[in-house]
Amino acid sequence: MAAVLTRNIVKTFADVAAVNGISLNVPDGEFMVLLGPSGCGKTTFLRIICGLEQQTSGDLLIGGNVVNDIPPRARGVAMMFQSYGLYPHYTVRNNIAFPLRTQRVSRDEIKKKVEWASQLLGIDHLLDRRPRQLSGGERQRVALARALVREPTALLLDEPLSNLDAKLRTSARQEIKNFQQRVHLTTIHVTHDQVEAMGMGDRIAVIDHGRVRQVGTPTEIYQNPADLFVATFVGAPPMNIVTRNGGGYLGFRPENLLPRRMIEDDAATEFSFRVDRSEYLGSERIVYGVIDGYESKQPITAKLPPAHVAEDSIRPGEWHEFAVKNSALRHFDSSGRHRTRN
């Protein structure tokens, strides 16, 4: 097991800066999630760590050693790709054994390692099948077993769950996380799904245009976003962002915008909220509308617990007294950076 550390990694392709100076410290055994929109440089950054791509500048350290010029295989890092990349004509056994076959590993040793990895992932009964005879979740476990068979010191996962349906994704999320905790393996997991990031990461690095916007625990990222990008990328519906008189930005989460009477705390800011539309989602009601006296690029959303809000009390087209506790308000300057209130 080993820590992974990058210092100001840059990667340019012709005139495209795919990675724009990423410095990231992933301590030994941490589950780090890289979260960011499509094209922000996540895959490129992972490929640099495992050595499939050479950085334009910057240093990469694994287990405290600079490995800039160490070839991929000698880095001890395994990467699992988005598409899994299983060989269709190979059995599960041979797929898992593949990384060992290309090295000088004895037959006995290969057999042992394949058994170890397949038992670890609960796929030892599938060893003689071929990938097309497996479910999506089973394929994922085979790909994971193949990544682990060389006993890597760090594991890189590039959107490993994106091919699974919603239900399977939830259970696969648990499986990867449980497994990672069991073996205490330093893991960098890439996703553009913020629910996955929140649920899995010890910490999350939010990336945009090849730069890290913020690194923090899921709570820190959600409660105290460093800027407007993070504030609106994490959370569904996203944080409401409003302005008044062109000054700074005011942000508040949908679940904090509530009918005035539901807020006991006196230190609250009141808003006159015109409801345009409402969606009942079982455990919550999402209400869309506008706030009087403020500007916003998006409809304002409020997330209400339906048990406390009678359906006919929030009528579309009408103005209602809503409020946000002052402790739940977030302030951003005109460049979008978070600032403490002054």
Ligand SMILES: Nc1ncnc2c1ncn2[C@@H]1O[C@H](COP(=O)(O)OP(=O)(O)OP(=O)(O)O)[C@@H](O)[C@H]1O
């Ligand atoms: N080999 C390449 N040559 C030129 N440009 C590239 C190459 N690989 C990636 N890029 C560009 O670098 C940027 C980052 O790509 P990358 O694949 O790292 O994004 P990503 O965050 O993984 O996106 P996604 O979520 O869609 O997988 C993109 O603008 C992409 O077009």
Ligand SMILES: [Mg+2]
């Ligand atoms: Mg990618």
